[in-house]
Amino acid sequence: MSKILIRGAKVLGGEPQDVLIEGEKIAAVGAGLPAEGAQVIEAEGRILLPGLVDLHTHLREPGREDSETVLTGTRAAASGGYTAVFAMANTFPVADTAGVVEQVYRLGQEHGYCDVQPIGAVTVGLEGKKLSELGAMHDSAARVTVFSDDGKCVDDAVIMRRALEYVKAFGGVIAQHAQEPRLTEGAQMNEGIVSAELGLGGWPAVAEESVIARDVLLAEHVGSRVHICHLSTAGSVEIVRWAKSRGIDVTAEVTPHHLLLTDELVRTYNPVYKVNPPLRTEADVLALREALADGTIDIVATDHAPHPHEDKDCEWAAAAMGMVGLETALAVVQQTMVETGLLDWAGVAERMSFAPARIGGLSHHGRPVSAGEPANLVLVDTSYRGVVDPAHFASRSRNTPYEGRELPGRVTHTFLRGRATVVDGKLA
Amino acid sequence: MKRHLISAADLTRDDAVLILDTAEEMARIADRPIKKLPTLRGRTICNLFFEDSTRTRISFEAAEKRLSADVINFAAKGSSVSKGESLKDTAQTLEAMGVDAVVIRHSASGAPYRLATSGWIDAPVINAGDGTHQHPTQALLDAFTMRRRLVGKDALGQDLAGRRVTIVGDVLHSRVARSNVDLLHTLGAEVTLVAPPTLVPVGVEQWPCEVSYSLDEVLPKSDAVMMLRVQRERMNAAFFPTEREYSRRYGLDGVRMARMPEHAIVMHPGPMVRGMEITAEVADSDRCTVVEQVANGVSIRMAVLYLLLGGSEPAVTTPSSPRTEESK
Numbered sequence: 001m002s003k004i005l006i007r008g009a010k011v012l013g014g015e016p017q018d019v020l021i022e023g024e025k026i027a028a029v030g031a032g033l034p035a036e037g038a039q040v041i042e043a044e045g046r047i048l049l050p051g052l053v054d055l056h057t058h059l060r061e062p063g064r065e066d067s068e069t070v071l072t073g074t075r076a077a078a079s080g081g082y083t084a085v086f087a088m089a090n091t092f093p094v095a096d097t098a099g100v101v102e103q104v105y106r107l108g109q110e111h112g113y114c115d116v117q118p119i120g121a122v123t124v125g126l127e128g129k130k131l132s133e134l135g136a137m138h139d140s141a142a143r144v145t146v147f148s149d150d151g152k153c154v155d156d157a158v159i160m161r162r163a164l165e166y167v168k169a170f171g172g173v174i175a176q177h178a179q180e181p182r183l184t185e186g187a188q189m190n191e192g193i194v195s196a197e198l199g200l201g202g203w204p205a206v207a208e209e210s211v212i213a214r215d216v217l218l219a220e221h222v223g224s225r226v227h228i229c230h231l232s233t234a235g236s237v238e239i240v241r242w243a244k245s246r247g248i249d250v251t252a253e254v255t256p257h258h259l260l261l262t263d264e265l266v267r268t269y270n271p272v273y274k275v276n277p278p279l280r281t282e283a284d285v286l287a288l289r290e291a292l293a294d295g296t297i298d299i300v301a302t303d304h305a306p307h308p309h310e311d312k313d314c315e316w317a318a319a320a321m322g323m324v325g326l327e328t329a330l331a332v333v334q335q336t337m338v339e340t341g342l343l344d345w346a347g348v349a350e351r352m353s354f355a356p357a358r359i360g361g362l363s364h365h366g367r368p369v370s371a372g373e374p375a376n377l378v379l380v381d382t383s384y385r386g387v388v389d390p391a392h393f394a395s396r397s398r399n400t401p402y403e404g405r406e407l408p409g410r411v412t413h414t415f416l417r418g419r420a421t422v423v424d425g426k427l428a
Numbered sequence: 429m430k431r432h433l434i435s436a437a438d439l440t441r442d443d444a445v446l447i448l449d450t451a452e453e454m455a456r457i458a459d460r461p462i463k464k465l466p467t468l469r470g471r472t473i474c475n476l477f478f479e480d481s482t483r484t485r486i487s488f489e490a491a492e493k494r495l496s497a498d499v500i501n502f503a504a505k506g507s508s509v510s511k512g513e514s515l516k517d518t519a520q521t522l523e524a525m526g527v528d529a530v531v532i533r534h535s536a537s538g539a540p541y542r543l544a545t546s547g548w549i550d551a552p553v554i555n556a557g558d559g560t561h562q563h564p565t566q567a568l569l570d571a572f573t574m575r576r577r578l579v580g581k582d583a584l585g586q587d588l589a590g591r592r593v594t595i596v597g598d599v600l601h602s603r604v605a606r607s608n609v610d611l612l613h614t615l616g617a618e619v620t621l622v623a624p625p626t627l628v629p630v631g632v633e634q635w636p637c638e639v640s641y642s643l644d645e646v647l648p649k650s651d652a653v654m655m656l657r658v659q660r661e662r663m664n665a666a667f668f669p670t671e672r673e674y675s676r677r678y679g680l681d682g683v684r685m686a687r688m689p690e691h692a693i694v695m696h697p698g699p700m701v702r703g704m705e706i707t708a709e710v711a712d713s714d715r716c717t718v719v720e721q722v723a724n725g726v727s728i729r730m731a732v733l734y735l736l737l738g739g740s741e742p743a744v745t746t747p748s749s750p751r752t753e754e755s756k
Contacts, residue, residue, distance in 0.1 A: 196631030199561030269538030317536035
């Protein structure tokens, strides 16, 4: 059985400890563990976290393999410190049947860089009209528990209510992409000062907030839980805070880019900043950071959305929405949350590993770093400073908003069940 | 001046006044028996129109020809995407054919900015209207018209300080309104936008202008009233209830025109929707400058092309020709 000793890492940012991995599990955690027979990784000064879990990834396979595949996407995930990702359902064909979700699940298993947990579509073809066979997807080998029409909002209140109710039978959760469709017809960017000036169709905050308000009330009414995808406005934060104070079973995610970037960047008309939901204002960014710190927002999820170059190398209106994020997420969180003093590393572990695994029902990820647990781990050199160069991405796509930007921190090692997927910052 | 003309907001007061003064010079050409200057001989300008336009394209073409440029018209109906070829490929194809400047009209806001800043091509880019963003030569010709009418033809070097300009209509969807607000502010005018609240963008409070919902209150205080075209289809999206109601509240008819100061002018970028935002009585009156604006458009576009592309030679070889050294 292979043995790896990670020596002197600050586990969850605490005191330096040694962590011994044997086979697929953590064998021991403590000071001065014996190194006999073990490959030793000197990790003084580095932070050791449980493997990150992304509740919101677009892997594009099947259908858009020109932008990403399960292989390239999971390699990107491993590079970013992830050991599990939830693959969104908006593929071609849509992941609305047991067949498609099993295919995606198996591809993840075969490649072995990162566990892939498929998300099932709430409605057939993401059309919002008829429920998909949610139970069949749950009963399949993929064991789907998270359902989402992400990219589209389940805007019909009755369909949303039924979905929330129906998945209770097997502990499922609906992850809502909150976007009132009529209020966002032709929408290109956040509606406000910048959109008025640029003449780009406005995407009002209320289009997100009104759906969240409706859905938390629906969840309360039928006694279900609901998860809110990529929450992006200060008003949405207020609604979720209120809902939680009432005891409503709601969880919420924020993306790294909504923690850092604002709609001022759209002044460049560079579609690399075009994303759904759109980049908002500085006030929204600050509210999101605060909400992530105080727990109103439960997790960080990347909404990793790869697109081929030509879909971004064009005029704004013609460009696709979305940004890649798996390989920069932890760095952005370090910059916006840790280095601002809003969150410690234990807090990062909670929001990027423990909580997303819990929400998504993954039992072998998001576990404590202690003896007997699966060895899903990520080692981070937080003192590193570097400039983002998309040429080095493992993802097939390069549509990052951070090109040329200095971001802190670097994943040096990722372990998936004891096997190193990243060694010294390089894919193994 | 910058290399490109993308937005009226990019122009300083001195840039704008220089263009207006140069346009006065150009306007004199129109009175000559041979309306032609050799300035851009041997230069090729492409009019790249991704959106239907008759008057703007013809105006640019007339301006280019009067400056002796070779003109290529490229009309790509619909968006670049529906056509299959990208904006980038189209532009690079044209540049490979030796185009010295690109005049672009596009339905996507920001397309000219992208063309000028993405490293796709090197040629100067002139925005002939992009989506609901900007239409800088329209704002310049409007300013030129106002200066001539309100300040005088011998107003070289002067701006529009203190003039009160009212812009009425579909501000939300109007690149003409955005460009005019920017340029008129730069030139010292006081701008008031008048529209139903549904047709004013969220975020307008940051613009350097006033907003009113009442045309009748603003008219007596206006030196120029610019009526914007209002598309009938807007009422289908509930921006206003009916055509009739729009006309009653925001249309300019003879009764309303009589409330304007005597010297005040009525402007319209065209094409007018008679009976909607403007009655025939007003459109055909002496105070309405619509036809003049069209003529001035050619002079302004000549001035812009000359200043962006011209060499150090004076635009017009007369002893009085002003400030050509600054025109590089």
